[in-house]
Amino acid sequence: MSSKPPLSIVNHDRSAGEETDPRAPLVPAEAHSPATLIRFGAFYLWPMQRLLLQDNQPVRLGSRALDILIALLERPGDLVGKDELMARVWPKTFVQPANLTVHITALRRALGDGRDGNRFLINIPGRGYRFVEPATVSNQFKPSFPAIPVAGQRHNLPAKVTRLIGRRDIVVRLSAQIIGDRSLTVVGPGGIGKTAVALAVAQEVAASYRDGTWWIDLAASENPQHVAGAVASVLGLELDREKLPANLVTALRDKQMLLVLDTCEHAVAAVAGLVAAILREAPGVHILATSREPLHTAGEQLCRLAGLESPPGDCASTERAHGFPAVELFLERTAACIGEFALNDADAAAVSDICDTLDGLPLAIELAARRVSSLGIAAVAAGLKQPLPLLVAGYRTGPARQQTIRATLDWSHGLLTDKQQVVLRRLSVFPGEFTLQDAVAIVSDRARPDSLMVDEVTELVSKSLIASVMREAQPRFWLSHVTRAYALEKLRESGELDAIARRLPDGSKALARRPAAVPMSYEAPSAIASAHGGHRKQVHDGAKGRSVAALRLVAGR
Numbered sequence: 001m002s003s004k005p006p007l008s009i010v011n012h013d014r015s016a017g018e019e020t021d022p023r024a025p026l027v028p029a030e031a032h033s034p035a036t037l038i039r040f041g042a043f044y045l046w047p048m049q050r051l052l053l054q055d056n057q058p059v060r061l062g063s064r065a066l067d068i069l070i071a072l073l074e075r076p077g078d079l080v081g082k083d084e085l086m087a088r089v090w091p092k093t094f095v096q097p098a099n100l101t102v103h104i105t106a107l108r109r110a111l112g113d114g115r116d117g118n119r120f121l122i123n124i125p126g127r128g129y130r131f132v133e134p135a136t137v138s139n140q141f142k143p144s145f146p147a148i149p150v151a152g153q154r155h156n157l158p159a160k161v162t163r164l165i166g167r168r169d170i171v172v173r174l175s176a177q178i179i180g181d182r183s184l185t186v187v188g189p190g191g192i193g194k195t196a197v198a199l200a201v202a203q204e205v206a207a208s209y210r211d212g213t214w215w216i217d218l219a220a221s222e223n224p225q226h227v228a229g230a231v232a233s234v235l236g237l238e239l240d241r242e243k244l245p246a247n248l249v250t251a252l253r254d255k256q257m258l259l260v261l262d263t264c265e266h267a268v269a270a271v272a273g274l275v276a277a278i279l280r281e282a283p284g285v286h287i288l289a290t291s292r293e294p295l296h297t298a299g300e301q302l303c304r305l306a307g308l309e310s311p312p313g314d315c316a317s318t319e320r321a322h323g324f325p326a327v328e329l330f331l332e333r334t335a336a337c338i339g340e341f342a343l344n345d346a347d348a349a350a351v352s353d354i355c356d357t358l359d360g361l362p363l364a365i366e367l368a369a370r371r372v373s374s375l376g377i378a379a380v381a382a383g384l385k386q387p388l389p390l391l392v393a394g395y396r397t398g399p400a401r402q403q404t405i406r407a408t409l410d411w412s413h414g415l416l417t418d419k420q421q422v423v424l425r426r427l428s429v430f431p432g433e434f435t436l437q438d439a440v441a442i443v444s445d446r447a448r449p450d451s452l453m454v455d456e457v458t459e460l461v462s463k464s465l466i467a468s469v470m471r472e473a474q475p476r477f478w479l480s481h482v483t484r485a486y487a488l489e490k491l492r493e494s495g496e497l498d499a500i501a502r503r504l505p506d507g508s509k510a511l512a513r514r515p516a517a518v519p520m521s522y523e524a525p526s527a528i529a530s531a532h533g534g535h536r537k538q539v540h541d542g543a544k545g546r547s548v549a550a551l552r553l554v555a556g557r
Contacts, residue, residue, distance in 0.1 A: 038073050040135040041118065043111070045073065049236040064089055065107040068100075072121060072131040081128040104129065155206045155213040156234065157199060157260075164193075164200050165332065165362075166308045166325025171197060174303055175204040178258070178288055181301045183279055185264075185289040188305035189464040189480065190401065190408035191363025194290035195262055197305060201288060202260050209286070211257040218271065219263035219399060227270040231259065245274055249281045256284035264291035265463070266415060272297050292412055293463040304464075307360025307480075315352035318345050326355035326365060333369035350381040357384050359480045364405055367391040387482050388489065409486040412465060421490070423456040424465055426500050428487035433476045442503050 038045040044053045047070045052059040061069070067089045072080055086100055104123075107113075113120045120133045164171070178184045178201060186194045199215075206213040216234050218227060228245040232238075239247040259278070264271040272295040275287050279299055289295060294302055308326040321327045321343065330351055335341040343351060354377075358364040370393055371380050383390040391405035401411040413421065426443040427434070434442075436457060444453045460466045461477065468477050479487060491497050 036137065038135055038137045040073070040076075040120070040131075040133045041111075045069070046236070047073075048238075051236060059110055061110045062103065062106055064103040065110065068103055068107055072129060073135060076131045076133075076135045079124055079128050079130050085128065154209075155202070155215070157202050157206065157213060157215050160199065160203075163332070164196050165329045167193065167197050167200065170303070170305070171200045171204060174201045177301065178205060178286055179208060181299070182283075182285070183275060183287045183289075183295075183297060183300045184303065185291055185295055185300055186303045186305055187291055187294055187464060189361070189483070190292060190412050191361050191405070192305045192307065192464075193362045194305055196362075197303075198260055198262060198288055198290045202258065205258065209257045211255040211284075213258040213260065215260045215262065217262050218267055219401075227261075227267050228274050231261075231274070245277060248274075249277045252278060252282040252285050254284070255282060258286045258288060261287060261289040264289050264295065265293055265412075268293060268295060271295060275300075292415075307358075308355075308362060308365070310355040310358075310360045311352040313353040313356040314349060316345060316349040318343050318348045321348045321352050324352075324355065326358075326360040327351055329362060330355055330365050330369050333366045334372045337370055338373045347377045350377045353381050354384060357381075357481050358387075359482075361480065361482065363394075363402060363408060364391055364482055367394060367405060370394075384481070387485050391482070405482050406486065409483065412463065413486070413490075416460075416463070416465075419452070420456050420459055420463075422494075423453065424460055425487045425491040425494060426496065427457075427460075427466070427477075428479060428484050428491055429501050429504055430479070433471075433478045435474060435476060439477065442500065 036047060038047065042054050043059070045051070050063075050066055052061055052066065052069070068085060071085055071088045082097055082100060086095055086097070089100070089103070104121075108121070111120050112118050118133075121129050121131050123129055174184065174186070174197070186198050188194050202213050202215065214234050216231050218230060228248050229241070232244065232248050232251075235251075237248065237251055239251070261271060261275070268291060271289065271291075275289070275295055276297045278285050278287065279297070294300060308329060309324050310326040311321050311324045315321050327343070331341060331343055354368055355365060358368065364387070368380050368384070368391060371383070371390060375383065380390070388404075388406050392403070394403040401407050413424075416424065423439075423443045427439055429442060430438070436454060439457050440453050443457070457466065457477070461468050465483060466477050466479060468475050470476075488497075491500060
C-alpha cells in the first residue's frame with residue numbers, strides 16, 4: 001500500500017444542511033477502476049468489485065442496496081434525490097418510492113446505522129438522502145486480495161443442474177487426493193464429463209480452503225495468453241498487464257485456496273506455465289484442472305476419465321442393463337425428453353447396444369437419448385452406424401463445442417498439428433485394436449520417418465483422441481466409435497481412403513471390432529482376436545471390414 005495520503009472526497013467547507021446544485025460527482029462511476037478503494041468508518045468498499053468489507057470481513061448486502069451505497073458515495077455529503085437514486089438503481093424501470101425505502105432500510109441495517117453512535121446517511125424528507133460519514137478514496141489502494149472476494153461467499157462454483165451418474169467413486173477418490181496433491185488434472189476426450197466431475201469434486205472440498213474455491217472457465221477466453229487475466233478477474237484483482245502472471249503469483253503467496261481451471265486444452269502451454277509458477281511460489285494454493293491433454297507440469301497427478309460402464313451390446317435383460325451407469329444415464333435423459341419412460345426386455349438389447357457402441361461417452365449418450373422422442377430406440381440404435389448426423393441437438397444453452405458430437409470433435413481436431421491430423425485420419429482404417437507397430441506401418445510414408453510417426457501416435461494418445469490399454473505387457477490402441485467415424489470422414493475428404501486402406505494386409509494384426517458404420521454381425525471373434533486373449537467387445541466386423549469396399553461404406557461413400 002502506498003504511503004501517499006488518500007484524497008478526501010468530502011467537501012468539509014460545505015454546510016451539511018445546505019443543498020447543492022447538481023454537479024459532476026467527485027467519484028464518477030466511469031472513473032472507478034478495480035483498484036479504487038473508498039473508506040468510511042470501519043468499512044472498505046471496492047465499487048468495481050462490488051465488495052464491501054468491515055474489519056476485513058465481507059458484509060452481506062443485496063445488490064440494490066449496494067447500488068444505492070455506491071451512488072451515495074460517488075457524491076458524499078451531497079443530497080442525492082430520490083428520483084435520481086431510483087433511476088440509477090432501476091434504470092428504465094418504473095418503481096414505487098417504497099422500493100427505495102426498503103433497500104435504504106437494508107443498507108442502514110447492514111452498516112449498523114444509528115447503532116453505537118454511528119451515523120452514515122440521513123434522510124431529507126420528500127427529497128432524498130445524504131451520505132454524511134467522512135469518506136476517503138484512493139486509486140493507490142489495491143486490495144491485497146481479501147479472504148472472501150464476494151460478500152457472503154467462499155466460492156463461485158456453478159450450481160449443478162443435472163445429476164452426476166456413475167462417477168461417485170471417482171469423485172470421492174479425487175476429493176481426498178486434491179487435499180494432499182496440490183495439482184490434479186482430469187483428462188479425457190470431449191464429452192467424457194470432465195467438467196461435471198471437477199465441479200462435483202470442488203463442491204465436496206470447497207469448505208476445506210480458507211480463502212475459497214474459485215471456478216475459472218478458460219474456454220470463454222479466446223486468447224490463450226489471457227489465462228492469468230482470467231484468473232485475476234475471477235479473484236477480483238487489478239494487476240499490471242505487463243507483469244500479470246508474476247503479480248498474480250505474488251498476490252496468491254499467502255492464500256490457501258483451490259483454483260479450478262476448466263477447459264485448458266486450447267491454452268495448455270499458458271496454463272502450464274502459470275500453474276508451475278503458482279505451485280512453486282504459493283504453497284497454499286491447489287490446482288484442479290480439466291483438459292483433453294495433461295499439463296505436463298512438475299507434481300501433476302492425472303485422472304484419465306473413462307466412459308461410463310456399459311453392458312454388452314447384446315444384453316437383453318432389463319434387470320441386468322439397469323445395473324450399468326451408461327444405461328442409467330440414457331434412461332434418465334430419455335425420460336427428461338419424453339416424460340415417464342421405463343425400460344422393458346424388448347428394448348433392453350437396443351439400449352445396451354447404443355451405450356456399448358458409444359463407448360459409454362456421456363455426451364454422446366445424452367445426444368442419442370434426445371433423438372428417441374422422434375426416432376424411437378430401435379431407429380436410434382440403427383442410426384449409430386452413421387453417428388455424426390444423428391448425434392446433434394445438444395442443450396441450446398450449452399457451449400457451442402458440445403452442441404453436436406461433430407462440434408466436439410472439431411474442437412479437438414482443430415488443436416492438432418497438420419501431421420497429427422494426417423496420422424489420426426489414417427489410423428481410422430483400423431476396425432479394432434492395433435499395436436504401435438501396426439500404426440506405424442499404416443501411417444508412415446517416405447516423407448515421414450517411422451520415428452516421427454511414433455511420436456505423433458503418442459501425442460494423439462496424450463490428447464485423448466486414441467484410447468490405449470496394456471495387454472500382455474504391450475500397449476494396444478483403438479479409436480472410439482465416434483472418433484473413428486469422424487476420422488474416416490476426414491480420410492475420405494483427403495482423397496487417401498483407397499490408398500491407405502490397401503495398406504491393411506490380409507489377416508490384419510488389429511483385433512476385430514465393430515467398425516464405425518458397418519452393419520454389426522455377432523459372429524465369433526477372429527482367430528487373431530482369440531490369440532490376443534479377447535477384446536473389450538469381441539465383435540467381428542463380419543463382411544471383412546478391412547477391405548477397401550467396407551471402408552468406403554464406413555466413410556459414407
